[in-house]
Amino acid sequence: MAGAPPFPQPSGLQAWLLSAEPNSRWQARFGRGYLGWRSFTNNPLAILGLGIVVLLVLVAAFADFIAPYSPVVGGDLRTERLLPPSETFWLGTDDQARDIFSRIVYGSRITLFVVILVSVIATPIGLLVGTVAGYLGGWVDTVLMRITDIFLAFPRLVLALAFVAALGPGIENAVIAIAITSWPPYARIARAETLMIRNSDFIAAVKLQGASTPRIIMGHVVPLCLSSLIVRVTLDMAGIILTAAGLGFLGLGAQPPMPEWGAMVATGRNYLIDQWWVAAMPGIAIFMVSLGFNLLGDGLRDVLDPKAAK
Amino acid sequence: MKRLPKIFLSAAMVATMATSFTAVKAATPPDTLVQAWQIDDIITLDPAEVFEFTASEIMGNTYERLINYDPKDVSKIYGEVAESWSVSPDGKTLTFKVKPNKKFASGNPLTAEDVVFSLQRAVILDKSPAFILGQFGLTKDNVKDKIKQTGPMEFTLELDKAYAPTFVLYALTSTVASVVDKKLVMQNEKDGDLGYNWLKTHYAGSGPFTIRDWKANEVVVLERNPNYEKKTPMARVITRHIKETATQRILLEKGDVDIARNLNPEELAAVAKNPDIEVESGAKGGVWYLGLNQKNPNLAKPEVRKALKYLVDYAAIADTIMKNKGEVHQAFLPKGFLGAMSETPYKLDVAKAKELLAQAGLKDGFTVTMDTRSSAEVTGMAEAIQKTFGQAGVKLEIIPGDGKQTLTKYRARQHDIYIGRWGADYQDPNTNADTFAANEDNSDEAKAKPLAWRNAWDPGPLTAKTRAAVLERDPAKRAQMYKELQQSVLDDGPFVVFLQEVENVAMRKKVDGFILGPSFDTNSYAQVKKN
Numbered sequence: 001m002a003g004a005p006p007f008p009q010p011s012g013l014q015a016w017l018l019s020a021e022p023n024s025r026w027q028a029r030f031g032r033g034y035l036g037w038r039s040f041t042n043n044p045l046a047i048l049g050l051g052i053v054v055l056l057v058l059v060a061a062f063a064d065f066i067a068p069y070s071p072v073v074g075g076d077l078r079t080e081r082l083l084p085p086s087e088t089f090w091l092g093t094d095d096q097a098r099d100i101f102s103r104i105v106y107g108s109r110i111t112l113f114v115v116i117l118v119s120v121i122a123t124p125i126g127l128l129v130g131t132v133a134g135y136l137g138g139w140v141d142t143v144l145m146r147i148t149d150i151f152l153a154f155p156r157l158v159l160a161l162a163f164v165a166a167l168g169p170g171i172e173n174a175v176i177a178i179a180i181t182s183w184p185p186y187a188r189i190a191r192a193e194t195l196m197i198r199n200s201d202f203i204a205a206v207k208l209q210g211a212s213t214p215r216i217i218m219g220h221v222v223p224l225c226l227s228s229l230i231v232r233v234t235l236d237m238a239g240i241i242l243t244a245a246g247l248g249f250l251g252l253g254a255q256p257p258m259p260e261w262g263a264m265v266a267t268g269r270n271y272l273i274d275q276w277w278v279a280a281m282p283g284i285a286i287f288m289v290s291l292g293f294n295l296l297g298d299g300l301r302d303v304l305d306p307k308a309a310k
Numbered sequence: 311m312k313r314l315p316k317i318f319l320s321a322a323m324v325a326t327m328a329t330s331f332t333a334v335k336a337a338t339p340p341d342t343l344v345q346a347w348q349i350d351d352i353i354t355l356d357p358a359e360v361f362e363f364t365a366s367e368i369m370g371n372t373y374e375r376l377i378n379y380d381p382k383d384v385s386k387i388y389g390e391v392a393e394s395w396s397v398s399p400d401g402k403t404l405t406f407k408v409k410p411n412k413k414f415a416s417g418n419p420l421t422a423e424d425v426v427f428s429l430q431r432a433v434i435l436d437k438s439p440a441f442i443l444g445q446f447g448l449t450k451d452n453v454k455d456k457i458k459q460t461g462p463m464e465f466t467l468e469l470d471k472a473y474a475p476t477f478v479l480y481a482l483t484s485t486v487a488s489v490v491d492k493k494l495v496m497q498n499e500k501d502g503d504l505g506y507n508w509l510k511t512h513y514a515g516s517g518p519f520t521i522r523d524w525k526a527n528e529v530v531v532l533e534r535n536p537n538y539e540k541k542t543p544m545a546r547v548i549t550r551h552i553k554e555t556a557t558q559r560i561l562l563e564k565g566d567v568d569i570a571r572n573l574n575p576e577e578l579a580a581v582a583k584n585p586d587i588e589v590e591s592g593a594k595g596g597v598w599y600l601g602l603n604q605k606n607p608n609l610a611k612p613e614v615r616k617a618l619k620y621l622v623d624y625a626a627i628a629d630t631i632m633k634n635k636g637e638v639h640q641a642f643l644p645k646g647f648l649g650a651m652s653e654t655p656y657k658l659d660v661a662k663a664k665e666l667l668a669q670a671g672l673k674d675g676f677t678v679t680m681d682t683r684s685s686a687e688v689t690g691m692a693e694a695i696q697k698t699f700g701q702a703g704v705k706l707e708i709i710p711g712d713g714k715q716t717l718t719k720y721r722a723r724q725h726d727i728y729i730g731r732w733g734a735d736y737q738d739p740n741t742n743a744d745t746f747a748a749n750e751d752n753s754d755e756a757k758a759k760p761l762a763w764r765n766a767w768d769p770g771p772l773t774a775k776t777r778a779a780v781l782e783r784d785p786a787k788r789a790q791m792y793k794e795l796q797q798s799v800l801d802d803g804p805f806v807v808f809l810q811e812v813e814n815v816a817m818r819k820k821v822d823g824f825i826l827g828p829s830f831d832t833n834s835y836a837q838v839k840k841n
Contacts (some may be wrong), residue, residue: 073697077623077630082576095631096693169710251684251710257693270686273556274580 036303038081046299052292060108067102071259074098082275092277095267096257100277103259104285110260111289114175114244115237121179123233126186131221133187134194135213145191151184156239157246164252171260174253178243182236193225227304234297238290245286261286337565340840341545343821345569346552346561350527356509357428357488359437363733363830366485368530370831371547373488373515376406376425377479381827381834384646384737384787387479391425391489391516393463395479401472403785406432408463413537414491415513415520422465427492429457429467432503439486442736446470446478474788476648477780480738485831490514518836524583527551543823543839562587562816568840569817569824574686575633581816589816591634592826595644596811597735597742598636598691600680602804604766605724608678612802613670619656619806620663623698628809632688636809642746644810646828647739648785649792655800663702675703680727681719684710692729721759723766731811732761737829739792740780746805747795748776765804772798 018035022028040046059066074080074097083089091100128177133144151159165176197203198221206216247253248262256263261282268279338344351362357369377395380386389395393409412420433443433453435456447455447470456468467806469478481487491514498508505514513521519532519542532547550567552558558570559577563584573581581587602609609615641651667675682692689710696706708728711719720728735741747769749762762769775795783789799805813826814835820841825834 006737073700074693077626077694081630095690096697208686251689251712255710256689257696257706267686270555270574271576273559274576 040299040303043299043302046294046302049292049295049297051255052288053296056108056112056289056292059105060112063105063109067099067105068274069099069102071098071103071106072257075217082271082278085273085277091281092275094264095271098257100264100281103169103264104261104282107259107261107264107282107285108289110254110258111173111241111244114171114178115240115293117175118179118182118240119233119237121175122183123186123229125179126183127190127222127225127229129183130187130190130192131217131225134191135198135217137220141191144187148184148187151186155180156181157243160243160247161250161252164247169252169255171254171258174244174247176249178240181243182240185236186229186232189228193228194221197221197224204220229291231297231304234293234300237293237297239295241290245265315639338568339546341373341543343544343547343569343835343838343840344567345547345549345571346558346567347549347569347571348553349530349549350553352524352526352530354510355513355521355524355741356435356437356506357485357515358432358506359439359510360436360485361438361735366829366831367833368521368532369485369832370517370827371835372411372513372519372521372532372535373485373490374516374517375483375485375487376429377482377487379480379483379737380826380833381832384828385648387483389427391420397475401475402468402469402741404469404475404478405460406465406467408465410463412516412539414489414494414516415535415537416494417537418491418493420489420491422461422463424460424492425489426457426465427495428490429487430454431490431495432486435504435506439484439735442481442484442486446473447483454599459541466634471781472783473780474785476785476788477740480648481736484736489516491516512598514720516832518834519547520694522829540836542836544835547835547838559816562818565818568643568821569815571815573814573816575596575631575635578634578814578816586819587816589634589814590824590826591812591814593637593645593828594811594813595646595737595829596731597639597642597644597807598632598694598729598731598809598811599642599728600805600806600808601720601725601728601765603723603725603727604768604804605723606678608670608672608676609726611670611672613666614672615802615804617663617666617670617702618699618704619703620659620666620696621699622656622808623658624654624808625657627691627694631694632687632809634812634814635687635830638808639810640800640807641659642742642799642803642805642807643739643796644734644742644828645791647734647737647742649739649789649796651793651796651800658698660698660701667702667704669839676703677705677707678726679707679709680729681716682708682710683713683716686712688729695729719762723754725763728764733811734829739788740776743776743792743795745777746803747799748773761805762803767804769799769803797821 017031019027019031022031077097080093082095083093085092089099094100129144129148133141138147159181160177163180164173167173167176195197202221203216206220244253248293249266254260254263264282271278347364349364352365353362354360355365357373360366360369363555374390376390376392378385378390391408391412393407395406397404407417408422408425414420429443430453432440433448434450436450456467459465494514495505495509499505500507511524518535518538520535521532522533528551530549534542534545552561555572555574555577559573559581561567562570564579578589582589598740602615604610628636628638638654640654640656643650645652667673680692682688692708696708699706719725745760746762749760749767749769750758750773752763752766756763772795775791779788779791782791814825815826817824822839822841827833
């Protein structure tokens with residue numbers, strides 16, 4: 001609160017949120033949340049990142065209303081192929097005479113699908129492996145961390161490529177492959193956090209009260225690891241998008257004619273000199289969304305990471 | 311402030327460097343032809359083993375074959391090393407006379423001994439293209455008796471059946487029948503390998519050029535053969551391996567290379583506008599087709615096969631995605647072959663296709679997969695076909711994969727539809743008839759696996775007809791037989807042939823005399839001049 005400007009006349013709600021003596025746990029939680037939001041909004045870049053991500057979600061949700069053309073069925077090959085950006089085709093058309101703008105709009109669904117699914121699959125795995133290893137220690141720790149080491153030893157894209165090659169191409173398999181390759185860092189972070197927490201007095205107190213190991217891990221260790229993990233996952237989302245695009249670029253992600261951004265860049269590569277928009281437009285989309293997630297993750301870290309607090 | 315002059319200095323240096331680079335006029339030497347080409351497929355320089363596109367062309371320019379044909383008119387066969395030949399009355403023995411006074415680049419004289427050695431060597435080594443000679447009943451064990459030298463400049467070739475002479479002669483025009491320098495090769499023999507390991511990277515021929523150097527994925531250098539009767543205008547031909555087509559285009563536009571070989575349709579259209587560059591195209595012996603696996607119950611219905619032939623927009627694909635790279639063609643024999651059909655009875659006709667599908671009991675269409683190599687042009691064609699299939703309710707799912715994956719699946723008959731290219735192995739119509747219209751054994755354990763087998767298609771009487779066609783000695787009758795075979799496959803076969811491949815060469819205007827032949831080994835730079 002030291003750096004925050006003084007409030008001349010705190011309104012009722014604000015006063016309730018900022019109360020130094022909250023009446024309930026809920027009030028305290030809301031108060032902390034409000035403070036976090038205030039410091040988050042102080043960072044204009046983080047707001048920009050949040051804006052991009054919100055925009056991505058909105059575009060994906062309302063793709064049917066936003067996109068003027070079908071993303072899959074192209075126009076007349078003879079007359080509407082590889083047209084430059086114009087009033088009718090805002091971002092031009094590709095080699096199959098499809099509107100690139102519509103494809104990017106629908107492609108946002110695939111991007112969002114990949115990002116959400118990967119974080120839903122990878123985060124719990126990483127969290128569980130990390131906290132269990134950290135809390136139990138001993139041979140459990142050794143075994144789990146060596147497995148993590150094995151996964152970390154391979155470059156991520158190469159490992160994902162191998163998995164996709166084994167599972168067969170397709171967006172679902174790409175998601176699984178990316179998820180399999182992205183949990184190890186989360187496990188490492190969760191373990192490091194757990195090691196700091198496990199000898200704390202409050203854990204000892206819970207233990208003395210007779211709480212079981214699973215209960216301590218799930219109820220007391222995991223919640224404390226969550227914030228740093230959320231930051232890491234958000235920062236990683238840019239990487240996930242790039243990996244998915246990379247797989248698409250190599251023809252192992254989405255199946256044609258799905259409007260996957262990476263696959264769109266791959267097609268555009270053949271027309272790079274004369275029809276630059278075919279590759280540039282989806283490239284810009286990938287860049288914008290990755291940047292958005294990065295800025296958002298950065299902002300979240302400032303808020304959530306207790307060590308970075310002022 | 312002390313730093314500032316340094317910045318100015320470096321800026322000035324960069325500026326002078328940049329301008330001096332543009333000031334240097336990039337040009338290739340007048341007696342050297344430089345071409346940019348993807349040559350990563352070369353694995354050997356031994357004519358008994360070469361079966362790759364690029365290496366075949368190099369063989370064509372550096373070795374002489376027993377027989378050759380006029381690239382402008384394939385039906386005109388002439389002797390390259392052979393002076394004359396005759397066929398015995400029973401049609402089973404051919405006698406060849408070798409041209410006198412021919413010399414290899416090494417200076418050794420070329421005699422019948424060399425020709426006999428070359429043919430025997432190809433059969434004995436038994437590499438990929440050896441079957442072209444093997445189909446006449448020549449094997450490792452009998453070749454020494456079947457190909458016999460009968461005089462210093464004369465030898466005989468004995469066949470197991472009375473094949474059509476055109477069939478035998480066309481087979482002898484392929485690179486596997488190139489004449490190698492026996493003396494030179496045998497000097498480099500090790501452990502009875504007939505010089506195989508040495509010739510992989512060396513040269514022992516008599517063609518217009520000699521191979522001076524080959525560095526894998528880097529460069530091939532050909533040099534004028536001083537002993538060749540018609541001296542080549544170019545002293546040297548340098549082929550640089552340039553992987554990216556955009557780079558090839560830039561090099562060509564700047565004049566760093568004289569010829570670019572792999573430009574894509576859009577790049578060809580762009581360079582064609584350049585006044586210093588011209589584009590030459592020629593139809594090649596490759597066809598693009600869809601293979602419909604007859605193990606799929608839907609595709610096995612004759613009406614469905616026919617309906618799918620009406621669901622490809624042949625003209626639009628040839629005019630846009632494959633502009634300059636392919637022309638509409640629907641018979642399995644490419645133009646330029648004996649008996650090739652150029653009629654194109656099918657065109658996109660959704661109403662007719664729907665009618666045929668309804669007759670097959672599939673009024674609402676069906677779902678089918680297509681294994682597609684994920685390269686730009688194949689995916690582009692696949693997506694265009696997916697779109698037109700969809701108009702009649704046929705939902706096509708594209709399964710992308712790399713070339714090896716899709717081909718392995720295809721060879722194991724595990725696909726629904728396969729989109730691919732088939733290149734003729736030699737210049738006789740039997741090369742394609744044998745694979746598209748013949749299938750001796752349709753069981754999973756079959757020994758011979760032609761395209762008909764890969765698509766689990768039993769062509770019935772067509773197999774016997776294909777076998778009869780190679781024995782027909784009258785060329786006109788033979789051509790008619792191939793026409794009938796093509797018509798049958800066109801009507802009912804599980805192949806939707808849609809394009810014939812066209813090769814393009816973009817070159818600087820001053821380059822003159824480049825010949826684009828009908829097959830990959832007949833592209834010739836022997837008489838290329840630079841004005």
